[in-house]
Amino acid sequence: MVKTENDYEHLSKILKQLVEATGDIETAIDELVVEQGIPKRIAESLACDLDILPKRYEQNEGTFGCEGQKRLLWSKVLVAGLGGLGGYVVEQLVRCGTGIVIGVDADHFEQTNLNRQLHADLNSIGLRKTEVVKNRVAEINDAVEFSPFACKVEDLEDAAYEGVGLIFDCLDTIPAKLHLQEMGKRFAIPLVHGAIGGWYGQVATVWPGSQILSHIYGERQEGIERDLGNPPFTPAFVATLMVAEGIKLLMGKKHREDRILFIDLLNGQWEYVMF
């Protein structure tokens, strides 16, 4: 593992030589990983330093830049809930090249997930969500490290939050969401909150201690999703907004704002509420 700046410089030199020798960044990265026994995401971040992005990030470059891509490769995030929102959130984080993704979900895929959850298909029914998502991540980006926790977020061990820079709230119950808000406060980790129901959704960044979710939910146990259910397009849309918000935070492009965005896809309304 890269521990010091000297290690980093040393490895950077080796990678440069490997690029010159092989003429190909992907081959050079793979060789560096084998030779030095370092995680692939670290090798990729060394490539960012050389201003040579692996081809899988080529279409990220104009938006993130090499520096932004490097920050993402060094980022560790926690995604709570791997259902409607969480499936799409993990998918996009992994394609962005977010270095370490922790996925938390106690459930197995079932038939009622098929209308909207990215990883629910006829082959995954009955399988653990964490396992299915882990396999999917490995198929998309083998530099991203995915750590599955097959448990309820309320039962998640404290150690899972260690080093986490951002939490994504993709949970589907109010008590679990409020618990996650408390964990964000306790470990001083900002949280990107998302929630859906019918044609409607909401997104907010919850800064540690701001307790926006307590203001919204109060003592409630459930929301409009109880009656409206969740059609396919709302989770995909809200998850996309959550990831855009999260990437801005991880790349240091966002300042604190205590506000929540409400989205009405039926009437085309989009409203910010300031707290």
Next chain:
Amino acid sequence: MELEIKLFATLRKFDQQEKIEFTDGTTVLDILESMAIPPSEVAVVLVNGRHAKLEQQLHDGETIALFPPIAGG
């Protein structure tokens, strides 16, 4: 006094065509009652774009926006 009331998402079904007259100092809760909106269906209240409580008193010309709770994932 005249108030503008904006209803969001599922709360739109409570929209009333006819204007209701309110007296100065009416609270958000009074308005919910007169429009037959159960307070349990309202998660967020905005008065003039700022987060407000159900007990807040209202004044002529103010805009109230109401949002339902959304919690699915």
